[in-house]
Amino acid sequence: MNGINYMGKAILRVLVGLALIVAGISQAAAQNVFVTSTPITGATITAFPADSTGATSGVTNFSLTYGAGVVVILTAPANFNGEVFANWTLNGVAQAPGVTTLQFNSAGVNNAVAVYTTPNVVLSVASVNPVSGVVIAAAPPDNGALTGGTTAFALTYPNLTNVTLTAPAGAAGNVFDHWVLGVASQPQGQLKLNFSLAGAIRATAVYVTPIPVNVVSQNPNSGVAIGASPPDAGNLTGGTTTFTLNYAPNTVVTLTAPGTAGLNGFANWTLNGVAQPAGQVQIKLTVSAAGPSTAVAIYQTPN
Numbered sequence: 543m544n545g546i547n548y549m550g551k552a553i554l555r556v557l558v559g560l561a562l563i564v565a566g567i568s569q570a571a572a573q574n575v576f577v578t579s580t581p582i583t584g585a586t587i588t589a590f591p592a593d594s595t596g597a598t599s600g601v602t603n604f605s606l607t608y609g610a611g612v613v614v615i616l617t618a619p620a621n622f623n624g625e626v627f628a629n630w631t632l633n634g635v636a637q638a639p640g641v642t643t644l645q646f647n648s649a650g651v652n653n654a655v656a657v658y659t660t661p662n663v664v665l666s667v668a669s670v671n672p673v674s675g676v677v678i679a680a681a682p683p684d685n686g687a688l689t690g691g692t693t694a695f696a697l698t699y700p701n702l703t704n705v706t707l708t709a710p711a712g713a714a715g716n717v718f719d720h721w722v723l724g725v726a727s728q729p730q731g732q733l734k735l736n737f738s739l740a741g742a743i744r745a746t747a748v749y750v751t752p753i754p755v756n757v758v759s760q761n762p763n764s765g766v767a768i769g770a771s772p773p774d775a776g777n778l779t780g781g782t783t784t785f786t787l788n789y790a791p792n793t794v795v796t797l798t799a800p801g802t803a804g805l806n807g808f809a810n811w812t813l814n815g816v817a818q819p820a821g822q823v824q825i826k827l828t829v830s831a832a833g834p835s836t837a838v839a840i841y842q843t844p845n
Contacts, residue, residue: 667697
């Protein structure tokens, strides 16, 4: 019986030893490839063949795992986010310039870096309605120290530069509506456009025919100072009744009346003939493309 137990223990020791050897071989065979890009991440890199997890690509930064001795081919995009491919480095050694593929043997840990250069790119600035004559401010200064221009004009910056363009609220009698960056319309009424360059692009300031908002008072019929927000096409933030503001369609405007006008106390607003809640000195209205709006601040004589 003791002999049998001894033999069983010996066999168990052999099996454990074999398992450790196999595990060691397996661990040694797993070779990691770390793939990164510079100066920015986010580049899609393809890999051939598929790694041990089945991955055939990744977005930097990422890693792949191969068995030992596998010939791996990585391919980087020639252009990425406006950046231009320069070369690969493998374990710190620069590879041939301009060659987007990198081939190597997966022996040991490998670090592959896709290196990109930052070119100068052109930012075209335009306007619509009017198509010219709009003064646009730009920050920071471009490569030629320009801090803006009159549409249409062009600026030149290093790619990836964060740029802010600022349009005036009004131009040639029209009111600012929105920016278009490339083909993407930006929020209405946002005079400042902030973005990071990712290649050459066009920014267009769009203006529209203004819609009048007539502001009137009653009892007294004139001389009441009314505040308005946001500023209108002429940068007015209010006026003294009777006066007119001009806004782009769909602009939400807040008018604020004083609590008293002379000896008379504020009663209510009317908007296009419709009475608003009593005592509410602020009124909000949405400018309609259908035509002008009229807001009347009504005051009453004290008893």
